[in-house]
Amino acid sequence: MPAQEFTVPYPARGSVLGAPELSALAELVGSSRTLSAGGCRAAFEQRFAKLVGSRHAVSTTSGTVALELAVKLLDLEVGDEVIATPQTYRATLDPLLDQPITVRFCDIDPLTLNAEPGSVESLVSGRTRAILLVHYGGLPADMDSIMRLARRHGITVIEDCAHALGSSYYGRRPGSLANLSCFSFHTSKNITTLGEGGMVTTDDDTWAERLERLRSNASDAEFRPRKQRIGDRAFASAWMLHPGNAYTHACTRLRHHGTNATLSEAAAAVGIVQLDRLDTLTAARRGIAERIGAVLRRFPFAVVPQEPEGVVSSHHLYTFSFKEGCGIDRDRFVEGMIARGVELQLRYFPLHLLPEWQARGHREGECPNAERMWFDRQVNLPCHPSLSDRQVTYLANSLEAQLVEAAAGRWAVV
Numbered sequence: 001m002p003a004q005e006f007t008v009p010y011p012a013r014g015s016v017l018g019a020p021e022l023s024a025l026a027e028l029v030g031s032s033r034t035l036s037a038g039g040c041r042a043a044f045e046q047r048f049a050k051l052v053g054s055r056h057a058v059s060t061t062s063g064t065v066a067l068e069l070a071v072k073l074l075d076l077e078v079g080d081e082v083i084a085t086p087q088t089y090r091a092t093l094d095p096l097l098d099q100p101i102t103v104r105f106c107d108i109d110p111l112t113l114n115a116e117p118g119s120v121e122s123l124v125s126g127r128t129r130a131i132l133l134v135h136y137g138g139l140p141a142d143m144d145s146i147m148r149l150a151r152r153h154g155i156t157v158i159e160d161c162a163h164a165l166g167s168s169y170y171g172r173r174p175g176s177l178a179n180l181s182c183f184s185f186h187t188s189k190n191i192t193t194l195g196e197g198g199m200v201t202t203d204d205d206t207w208a209e210r211l212e213r214l215r216s217n218a219s220d221a222e223f224r225p226r227k228q229r230i231g232d233r234a235f236a237s238a239w240m241l242h243p244g245n246a247y248t249h250a251c252t253r254l255r256h257h258g259t260n261a262t263l264s265e266a267a268a269a270v271g272i273v274q275l276d277r278l279d280t281l282t283a284a285r286r287g288i289a290e291r292i293g294a295v296l297r298r299f300p301f302a303v304v305p306q307e308p309e310g311v312v313s314s315h316h317l318y319t320f321s322f323k324e325g326c327g328i329d330r331d332r333f334v335e336g337m338i339a340r341g342v343e344l345q346l347r348y349f350p351l352h353l354l355p356e357w358q359a360r361g362h363r364e365g366e367c368p369n370a371e372r373m374w375f376d377r378q379v380n381l382p383c384h385p386s387l388s389d390r391q392v393t394y395l396a397n398s399l400e401a402q403l404v405e406a407a408a409g410r411w412a413v414v
């Protein structure tokens, strides 16, 4: 069967990059500056830290790597416990699969799909070291409750902000709401650094230094200078004693080996321009969300996403759900939308039910809200700035027609 051509595709098609990004690239390539670990990266990181309100921003090659490095900083030990949301992209939790720990999956609030603070609290034990959560679809999680709880128990919180650049939370921004914050600049995200890129932000000076080492092939370790001789070789010259020449220094405490996660200068140059356009790109997503919301609000069986007063979502995703027990068959609704040429994908399969996590003893029934939402109730609609006005109109009209059909119970026989 040939792949269906959708009138409204779910993933962004085509690039949101334009003339300003191209001219930043031309300027860089035409210069004699380095293409790796140079001034563009430093400038991008500084601007980013300032924007989100954190002391440090350390860029990486992807959001996945940002999360891997952030988890390394936790120095988890055998028997430690981490509380994690099951409703996020798998990259949020994949780094935990390498750790000698127990993961406790909290449940989610069915209205927001974010980690539910009461559920998180019920899982705290004397061994809890960290909480990993996401701002689902760009709507910030209940960070006041979660950070209060974490501070009370001395727990580190990592926020996955891959959806939440452009969001705000009572005057602050994701990226400064937790102890460590991770971003993605993948082509589908709210800004992109030429397709791939990531960032970790933190207020902690020591963590920032360790991140700097981890992403640039250095060891995350403590060192002291060696004696100036090894065997009969003397280190006579000053350049040999430079700390960059690791053999002149002895490692006293090795935590982790590093990797090369250098964001290229080309990517960073584009990132700087994209930051200038963040408000426009966010407004485009929010404009689409507004038009979809206007349709949904006419149907009492649809649960429409809401922003609490003082909280702004970037609308990286647009997710609504059918009211519990309203009798509408979600799967048939989705099939109807697809038949109309609107591509729908469900974001995200509850992670505790992935084979990797089931192999670690996790089972159906562990997170009832997350399971009910994904299996029965939630719908994710296309919502990205590469949709044309015509496509958004087509989406809104198809949605309305399909909801009318659902309300009448007139399902096409398949």
Ligand SMILES: *Cc1c(COP(=O)(O)O)cnc(C)c1O
Pocket: 061, 062, 063, 064, 065, 088, 089, 091, 092, 134, 160, 162, 163, 183, 184, 185, 186, 196, 197, 198
């Ligand atoms: C995209 C995404 C990631 C991973 O980012 P990459 O840059 O694609 O590696 C992590 N978490 C969430 C929630 C994401 O949406």
